[in-house]
């Protein structure tokens with residue numbers, strides 16, 4: 001089975017075994033060791049080495065160690081492509097332990113050690129690293145943390161809060177780079193994606209307490225534990241056992257509550273903070289902590305827009321919130337002494353406050369969460385998780401967006417797709433397909449899915465962003481800049497069809513080539529920005545190209 005099933009599927013089975021094995025047990029050591037064999041076969045040598053170290057750390061039977069060291073030598077040799085002291089040391093260890101093996105295994109290990117020198121080893125699989133393509137913020141905003149100094153949060157009658165350029169911004173710049181305040185994975189991905197950074201994991205480690213989640217590595221596990229999982233872990237088992245349907249709702253509302261409790265210290269302090277926030281009418285002021293927009297603070301999440309909920313949703317959200325509240329009160333000491341029965345909730349001082357807050361959290365997540373559909377290592381798109389980020393939620397939609405949300409796991413950036421002038425609103429798109437549809441269809445669809453009537457420029461002017469725009473050669477002043485414009489048009493024409501294709505997986509190319517192409521396209525867009533106005537066909541084409549590449553290399 002191992003040789004014919006796709007690697008991802010086999011890994012998933014081992015990951016599940018790892019999630020359920022007792023921490024520190026021989027069973028766990030054996031599963032790590034067996035997964036390391038699969039990873040070596042799949043030429044994922046670095047992952048295999050991690051599993052070998054974990055196996056040895058837990059303790060592996062002496063009569064099997066020689067095999068493990070022989071595999072370690074093979075991994076190291078494949079990575080170094082030549083004999084080196086580390087490989088020699090692993091071979092020496094294999095030879096040292098070989099006496100403990102039975103005869104048949106001894107023969108196998110000896111022959112694999114013999115073959116090491118002559119065998120041609122597969123090249124290591126290159127894992128896709130979408131963080132490589134995340135642009136940097138060139139100058140930090142002191143008022144909006146981890147955002148560019150060239151943006152501001154403002155209010156408008158039509159859009160509510162909006163993000164506006166306070167200076168001219170070039171194409172290809174990041175205007176924010178934030179870590180998600182909260183993430184959640186669909187249940188079918190709990191053993192294939194990391195519960196902390198939501199990236200696909202080949203060599204995961206389990207939670208040391210529960211069987212539900214796995215992590216890329218020990219660091220991700222520690223980070224999640226400190227951030228939320230120490231409390232979540234006590235509740236999750238009961239929540240899963242009670243009702244796994246729609247559990248994402250429980251988990252996201254719980255995550256927001258845990259983070260808020262950690263920020264303010266206890267339920268009483270959280271109660272006081274929420275009362276204070278309720279007194280602030282201005283939604284921008286409400287989102288600030290000590291005058292600053294800090295995406296890691298609860299106020300920035302609490303102040304997010306919540307769309308009205310209908311009576312059916314209200315019933316579901318209430319039921320889900322009471323479930324979460326009860327499980328928290330029964331399994332943790334957040335509210336003082338643990339309770340044994342649901343009826344005891346009525347004696348709890350802050351029960352109603354917390355239940356209401358949990359309902360609000362579901363409403364916030366429903367209005368603002370973004371579904372991520374990252375590509376797996378083979379370029380297949382998978383819907384894996386939802387992320388919630390406060391500043392990203394303040395970007396409004398345009399059917400002809402001038403910025404794009406770029407993601408790498410739980411890190412998201414907003415990247416400009418064209419030069420943006422001081423005073424212009426920066427908009428992302430709530431779905432790429434809106435570019436291709438007629439105005440009426442776009443507006444109806446946005447109303448249905450996001451509950452607003454789109455007031456973006458293409459909708460108001462009734463034009464279709466992907467409809468043929470006039471060439472920049474038709475604009476006033478084109479004559480004067482004819483030579484430069486022709487040079488730019490030629491530059492665009494030189495991009496090979498493979499770059500322009502909407503079908504091809506850009507991930508077949510080397511990251512350095514892709515980065516060079518991204519720079520060439522953004523340079524071209526910035527040159528156009530100097531001489532012509534938007535909309536025009538040439539900027540539109542180059543912008544689509546950039547959008548297409550970012551879409552393929554990134555994690556959304």
Ligand SMILES: C[S@@+](CC[C@H](N)C(=O)[O-])C[C@H]1O[C@@H](n2cnc3c(N)ncnc32)[C@H](O)[C@@H]1O
Pocket residue numbers: 158159160161162304305367368393394395396397398450451452453454455456
């Ligand atoms: C995720 S929020 C964006 C931030 C929001 N403006 C606020 O004040 O919190 C989405 C909401 O913003 C408003 N919005 C976003 N894009 C819009 C557009 N193109 N036209 C009209 N309203 C829009 C709608 O009220 C929508 O439900």
